[in-house]
Amino acid sequence: MTALITFDHATLGYGRRVVLSDLTFDIPEGDFLGLVGPNGAGKTTILRAILGSLDPLQGSVSITPGLRFGYVPQRDSVDYNFPLKVVDVVLMGRYDRVGLGRRPTAKDRALACTALEHVGILDLAERPLNALSGGQKQRALIARALVGDPTVLILDEPTNGMDLVSTTQILGLVRELHERDNLTVLMVSHALNEVANYVNRIALVVERGFRIGTVGEIMTEQTLSHMYGIPVDVDEMHGHRIVVARRNGQQVVGARPHA
Amino acid sequence: MLSAALLFKDALYGALIISVVCAALGVYVVLRRIVFVGAAIAQLSSMGIALALFMSGMGWLTGMTAHPVAFSLAFAMAGAVFFGLGGGARAGVPPDATIGVTYAVAAALGILLISKAASGEAHDIFLQGNILGITRGDVWVLLGVSIPVLLIHLVFYKEFLFVSFDRETARTLGYNVTWWNLLLYFTLGVVIAFAMQFAGVMLVFNFLVLPAVTGMLVARSMQGIFVVALVAAVIAAFVGFSLSVPFDLPSGPAIIAVSGVLALLGSGARRLQRR
Numbered sequence: 345m346t347a348l349i350t351f352d353h354a355t356l357g358y359g360r361r362v363v364l365s366d367l368t369f370d371i372p373e374g375d376f377l378g379l380v381g382p383n384g385a386g387k388t389t390i391l392r393a394i395l396g397s398l399d400p401l402q403g404s405v406s407i408t409p410g411l412r413f414g415y416v417p418q419r420d421s422v423d424y425n426f427p428l429k430v431v432d433v434v435l436m437g438r439y440d441r442v443g444l445g446r447r448p449t450a451k452d453r454a455l456a457c458t459a460l461e462h463v464g465i466l467d468l469a470e471r472p473l474n475a476l477s478g479g480q481k482q483r484a485l486i487a488r489a490l491v492g493d494p495t496v497l498i499l500d501e502p503t504n505g506m507d508l509v510s511t512t513q514i515l516g517l518v519r520e521l522h523e524r525d526n527l528t529v530l531m532v533s534h535a536l537n538e539v540a541n542y543v544n545r546i547a548l549v550v551e552r553g554f555r556i557g558t559v560g561e562i563m564t565e566q567t568l569s570h571m572y573g574i575p576v577d578v579d580e581m582h583g584h585r586i587v588v589a590r591r592n593g594q595q596v597v598g599a600r601p602h603a
Numbered sequence: 604m605l606s607a608a609l610l611f612k613d614a615l616y617g618a619l620i621i622s623v624v625c626a627a628l629g630v631y632v633v634l635r636r637i638v639f640v641g642a643a644i645a646q647l648s649s650m651g652i653a654l655a656l657f658m659s660g661m662g663w664l665t666g667m668t669a670h671p672v673a674f675s676l677a678f679a680m681a682g683a684v685f686f687g688l689g690g691g692a693r694a695g696v697p698p699d700a701t702i703g704v705t706y707a708v709a710a711a712l713g714i715l716l717i718s719k720a721a722s723g724e725a726h727d728i729f730l731q732g733n734i735l736g737i738t739r740g741d742v743w744v745l746l747g748v749s750i751p752v753l754l755i756h757l758v759f760y761k762e763f764l765f766v767s768f769d770r771e772t773a774r775t776l777g778y779n780v781t782w783w784n785l786l787l788y789f790t791l792g793v794v795i796a797f798a799m800q801f802a803g804v805m806l807v808f809n810f811l812v813l814p815a816v817t818g819m820l821v822a823r824s825m826q827g828i829f830v831v832a833l834v835a836a837v838i839a840a841f842v843g844f845s846l847s848v849p850f851d852l853p854s855g856p857a858i859i860a861v862s863g864v865l866a867l868l869g870s871g872a873r874r875l876q877r878r
Contacts, residue, residue, distance in 0.1 A: 395775050415775040422769045425634050427823055436765055440776040445758045472823065492776070 345372035348411055348496060348528060349394055353403035356389045362401065363389045369547065369556045371496070371530060376522045377556075378539035379532045381549035387532050390549065391500065394530070414494030416485045418501045424474040430484045431456050431469040437491035459491040460484070463517060479510030486517065496528045497521065503538055515542045536568075541584045563587065611848060617737035617745055618840040618858065621798045624749040625810030626836035627756060628791050630828055633815035635767050637686075641811040643705040644682040644792055648799040650713035651678035657716040676796040678709075683792030687785040732803030734844070734854040741801065748797045752790045763787055764825065806855040810836055813862035820869035835865045 347370035355365040363386045371377055379387050392398035393405045395413060414437070434456040435448050442448050448456075460466045463483040468476060473484060482502055489497055499518065503511040519542045522529045533539045540546060540563055547556040550571050555562065562568070563585045568576045575590045609615070632641045655671035658664055682705065690701045737745075756763065765773045766783040774780050798807045818832035843858030850857075 397774060413775055415772050417769060417771040421771050423635070423767065425636065426764070426768045427819075427825060427828065428768065429824070433768075436769070436772070437776075439761060439765055439773075440778075442761070444762065447761065488772070498775075 345374055346408070347372050348408045350406040351393075351403070352406065354393065354400040354405050355402040356386065356393050356398065357401050358389075358398075364549070364554055366403070367554055368403075371528065373495075373528055374526055376519070376529045376542070376544040377531070378543035378546045379530060379549065380534065380536050380539050380546055382534055382551075385549045385551055386554075387534075387549050388500075390547075391498065391530075391532055394498070408495075411496060412492060412494045414489030414492055414497045416482070416489045416497070416499040416502060418504060419478065419481055419485065420504075422473075422481075422485070428473050429469070430465070430471055430473050430476070431460065433473050433484055434459055434469075434488045434491055437488040441492070456487070456491050459487040462490060462521075463487045477510070478506050479513055482506070482510075482514050483517065486514075486521075490521070494527070496530060499529070499531045501533055502531065503533065503535065511538060515539075518542065536587055537585075540587070559585070611735055611844075613739050613742050614735045614737045614854070615841070615844050616742045617801055618734055618844050618854070619837060620742065620745045620749050621802050621807070622810050622814070622836035622840035622858075623833055624752055624794050625798060625807060626814035626832045627753060627829065628794055629811040629815040629836075630818065630825075630832055631763065631767060631787060632791070632811050633819060634828075638812055639699070639702045639706065640686045640788075641791065641795070642804075642808050643702045643709065644679050644686070644788075644795050645799060645804045645807045645811075646706050646709040646713065647682040648675045648679040648792075648796045649804045650709045650716070651675040651796070652800055653713040653716040653720065654678075656720040660720045672797060672800050675799050676793065679792040679796035679799070680789070683788040684785065687788030688781070732799070732801050732806055732855055734801055734806075737801050745797060745801075748793060752794055755786070755790060759783075759786075803855055806858060809855075809859040809862050810840075813859070813866050814839065817862075817866045817869040820866065820873045831869075835862070835869070839865055 349371040351367045351369050354367045355362055356367065357363045367390070379390060381387050389398065393400060394407070395415070396407070431453065435452055437459070438448060438452045438455065442452060457466060457469060460469050463486050465480055465483045465487070468480060468484070473481060476484065486497075486499070486502075489499075497518075502514055502518065506514065515538060518529060518531065521527050529543075531539060531543060536546075536548075540559055543559065545556065545558050546562040547554065548562055548567075548571055550573075553571055555567065555571060563578050565576060565578050568578065568587060572589070577588045577590060579586050579588065629641075632638055651674035652671045655674040659671075685705075686702070690698065690705075696704075762778065762783055763786075766778055766780045767787075770780045773783075795807055795811075798810075802810070814832040814836035815828065817835040818828035818830075821831045822828045839858050839862040843861040844854055846852065846861075847854040847857035
């Protein structure tokens with residue numbers, strides 16, 4: 345499959361500070377990749393390199409020309425002080441197409457409603473965004489990302505701070521969008537257990553360490569113990585993989601030092 | 604009461620123009636939680652006026668100091684660019700502390716300079732502005748500044764809203780967030796600099812905050828907040844000014860008192876809406 349995004353021996357960082365070095369991988373069309381790791385490990389740095397707001401210190405990050413990203417930011421990065429209706433927030437996903445200084449048309453509004461219907465909250469279109477639950481807000485932000493007709497959907501910690509039911513529903517929705525629309529998805533998360541059961545591949549980022557592979561390749565006790573630096577068990581229950589750190593686990597000999 | 608106020612028609616027009624343009628920008632100031640950035644820029648701007656009056660009294664650069672607005676504008680723009688670029692964040696100082704330092708230092712330096720200014724009325728102008736001193740020429744200047752600023756905000760409403768509401772996503776859609784922020788702060792700096800010389804720190808700060816707060820209390824949409832803020836600002840300017848003339852009250856505090864009453868009424872209306 346065609347690679348949409350390619351990292352070629354890319355070293356990423358800020359100024360003289362290297363966060364991740366010598367990254368080589370690609371994200372092919374139709375992939376569902378989970379970018380997983382603890383806070384501060386470098387997930388956001390990789391995301392910035394993909395979105396073009398951070399140039400690699402060495403190597404290259406290539407993006408297929410004409411690629412459109414549908415970006416779903418962390419829910420709390422949005423300012424809910426602004427009293428905006430859900431449909432008006434979704435319309436923002438078309439602002440770059442509407443053009444500078446112009447107002448969205450009836451067609452844009454119709455597309456926003458279609459996107460809301462796609463994520464199952466069309467009935468909330470006229471409600472204020474700040475009156476919605478966490479899961480509903482996330483759906484509205486996903487609808488905004490979809491209304492721009494993206495090639496790649498990028499979600500930054502979409503289930504952060506959500507309860508079990510909302511988490512399951514949001515991850516189910518993203519999986520459905522991937523399968524139904526053959527949408528390429530990159531999902532950033534610190535919650536390995538959540539992501540592992542929905543994505544096709546996992547890119548695991550720990551402090552100065554990076555490993556990418558299929559879920560089967562990454563979700564092994566040997567790989568995870570080595571990457572996280574503590575002994576972990578990987579069990580399976582009803583077809584779901586579950587990672588559990590061993591209680592009183594000692595540092596794994598030869599493992600990467602944990603952050 | 605009205606007839607007495609109409610004796611100072613130009614002053615009333617000036618107050619109304621200042622109220623409208625400050626209230627419109629004030630919606631962003633309040634919603635973006637940069638209220639004290641507005642205060643700090645106003646204080647920097649007033650320090651510019653104080654410097655001009657001080658230099659004028661000393662007989663320095665008399666050609667330039669005859670136009671205090673040039674100094675006011677220079678200091679306001681420096682503040683706008685500083686805060687628009689994230690002021691002090693790179694030096695590891697928390698943003699609110701940077702604002703506090705700017706406000707305190709600018710206020711202190713302004714008072715020190717004005718205390719040594721030769722002009723007798725300089726101190727009052729520095730503190731309260733001089734609304735009654737607005738001439739027909741000043742009204743045209745204020746209109747000349749306010750109309751382009753309001754047009755910029757009308758035309759680019761969508762862009763200002765997007766970068767204020769969700770800068771991360773705006774950036775991914777190709778918006779130059781830094782540039783839009785700078786434009787917002789630039790318009791804020793220009794308006795504050797020109798309004799300052801007539802209205803003073805206190806009244807400019809009032810128009811940047813209280814009408815928008817009243818709007819937030821009463822309205823449930825962005826358009827609603829703008830409409831209520833503008834109406835509240837115009838009512839406060841008109842009623843405050845009209846009361847101040849016959850009762851021989853200082854105009855600025857009278858206008859602020861009316862703004863406060865309107866905000867209280869807005870708070871009452873909000874409680875009624877919740878029932």
